Amino acid sequence: MLKLDTTIIILAAGKGSRMKSDYPKVLHILGDKTILEYVLNTAKSINPKKIILVCNNNTKKILSNMKNFSIEIVVQKEQKGTGDALITASKNFLDNENIIVLYGDMPLISSISIKKLQESKKKSDLSLLTSNIKNPSGYGRILRKNGYVIGIIEEKYANNQEKLIKEVYSGTFITQGKDLKRWLSKIHYNNHNQEIYATEIIKIAYLEGGNIIKTVKPLNYKEILGINNKLQLSILEKMIQQEKIENLLLSGVTLKDPYNFNLRGTLKHGENIEIDSGVILEGNIILGNNIKINAGCIIKNSFINHHSQIKEYTIIENVKIGKNCIIGPFCHLRNKTILKNNIHIGNYVEIKESIINEKTKIKHLSYIGNSKIGSQVNIGAGTITCNYDGFKKSKTTIGDNVFIGSNTELIAPINISKNTTIAAGTTVRKNVDKPCLVYNTKKQKYKENWSYINKNKKTNT
Numbered sequence: 001m002l003k004l005d006t007t008i009i010i011l012a013a014g015k016g017s018r019m020k021s022d023y024p025k026v027l028h029i030l031g032d033k034t035i036l037e038y039v040l041n042t043a044k045s046i047n048p049k050k051i052i053l054v055c056n057n058n059t060k061k062i063l064s065n066m067k068n069f070s071i072e073i074v075v076q077k078e079q080k081g082t083g084d085a086l087i088t089a090s091k092n093f094l095d096n097e098n099i100i101v102l103y104g105d106m107p108l109i110s111s112i113s114i115k116k117l118q119e120s121k122k123k124s125d126l127s128l129l130t131s132n133i134k135n136p137s138g139y140g141r142i143l144r145k146n147g148y149v150i151g152i153i154e155e156k157y158a159n160n161q162e163k164l165i166k167e168v169y170s171g172t173f174i175t176q177g178k179d180l181k182r183w184l185s186k187i188h189y190n191n192h193n194q195e196i197y198a199t200e201i202i203k204i205a206y207l208e209g210g211n212i213i214k215t216v217k218p219l220n221y222k223e224i225l226g227i228n229n230k231l232q233l234s235i236l237e238k239m240i241q242q243e244k245i246e247n248l249l250l251s252g253v254t255l256k257d258p259y260n261f262n263l264r265g266t267l268k269h270g271e272n273i274e275i276d277s278g279v280i281l282e283g284n285i286i287l288g289n290n291i292k293i294n295a296g297c298i299i300k301n302s303f304i305n306h307h308s309q310i311k312e313y314t315i316i317e318n319v320k321i322g323k324n325c326i327i328g329p330f331c332h333l334r335n336k337t338i339l340k341n342n343i344h345i346g347n348y349v350e351i352k353e354s355i356i357n358e359k360t361k362i363k364h365l366s367y368i369g370n371s372k373i374g375s376q377v378n379i380g381a382g383t384i385t386c387n388y389d390g391f392k393k394s395k396t397t398i399g400d401n402v403f404i405g406s407n408t409e410l411i412a413p414i415n416i417s418k419n420t421t422i423a424a425g426t427t428v429r430k431n432v433d434k435p436c437l438v439y440n441t442k443k444q445k446y447k448e449n450w451s452y453i454n455k456n457k458k459t460n461t
Contacts, residue, residue, distance in 0.1 A: 009102070035233075046115060151202050154199065167215075270306070331349050344362070
């Protein structure tokens with residue numbers, strides 16, 4: 001038998017009105033990706049000839065989110081049902097290729113199940129992905145006669161006896177292009193809502209006679225779960241998180257409170273990783289060995305090297321952290337920040353687009369932005385790099401072994417020589433080109449015969 005090319009059609013034109021959102025249903029976030037991206041990734045993994053995405057007039061929103069995929073966009077101008085969506089797509093596929101139909105709101109479908117469909121198609125004219133579930137509510141039921149599939153009944157049109165059927169239809173199937181076009185040409189509008197149901201092709205294929213219709217079961221029922229509202233979205237989110245948590249625990253990660261942890265992306269890690277309650281990891285995270293992340297931290301797209309500790313309620317975004325570092329609590333490390341080894345960043349410190357070299361300490365209440373800081377620098381509480389003049393960001397450069405006293409302002413652009421000491425309360429406006437003590441002279445004044453207590457009594461009477 002000649003092997004046919006495969007085209008995948010993904011139906012994603014539904015309005016998603018039950019999501020109660022003006023945003024397309026398939027672009028809602030599940031884990032770390034849109035719902036549709038899960039389906040597209042799975043479709044891409046089986047190397048089809050092409051992928052056709054059927055969507056509605058919100059095409060621009062979908063296109064802006066699908067830059068990493070090579071797909072053909074087909075617009076279903078009016079939402080007249082899944083059958084109409086396939087008719088709309090039929091101009092874009094050939095007679096002599098296999099067509100696999102997937103749904104954009106069914107994100108857990110696996111490539112293994114799709115490949116099982118492809119194998120089944122070698123011995124059939126039409127193969128359906130079905131599943132037997134305890135609670136079939138909401139699904140179309142598979143109708144059989146003498147064991148053979150003869151059709152599908154949508155739940156809202158099923159009688160009491162048909163509603164007892166446990167075998168349900170996922171909406172996913174495979175057939176040849178010429179057969180699908182022929183069956184679609186025979187579908188009539190449903191009289192109740194003037195829609196065309198794709199499920200009608202099963203009955204048409206059966207009534208033609210001679211067509212072999214087979215069914216294939218997915219690996220588990222979760223694969224056919226669709227998302228139509230925020231409740232279903234949350235249920236699938238919990239499933240995804242549960243699977244990730246189990247994998248992390250089995251790989252040796254210690255999760256102090258597994259049910260209060262979220263991984264919204266990927267985590268590569270070494271040994272002896274300990275993560276406390278309420279931690280959220282997003283994007284691509286890499287952790288070395290012997291890493292401890294305390295409660296309430298949020299870490300996005302970052303690398304943390306061996307023997308480092310992230311203390312409570314610290315936010316880290318797009319940052320590289322070296323070995324033996326202590327960060328936090330209540331820190332905010334922002335985009336393009338690089339911390340070398342043996343660095344201590346303490347309470348309420350914010351750092352952005354800066355490089356901090358070895359053995360430097362910034363322990364309290366400071367803002368460091370657009371800076372390059374040498375090694376063994378001590379930055380006192382309340383220090384601010386004044387990097388923005390209202391028009392542009394400017395750079396601060398600090399050499400090795402610099403001591404900066406508390407409540408210091410560094411007006412960028414500025415360079416501070418190595419081995420310099422800056423006294424507390426100093427505003428530095430000019431470059432310091434050689435080691436020295438920098439300070440501002442401020443006259444201290446006194447007012448005699450003044451008492452805070454006496455003044456306060458007069459104010460309160």
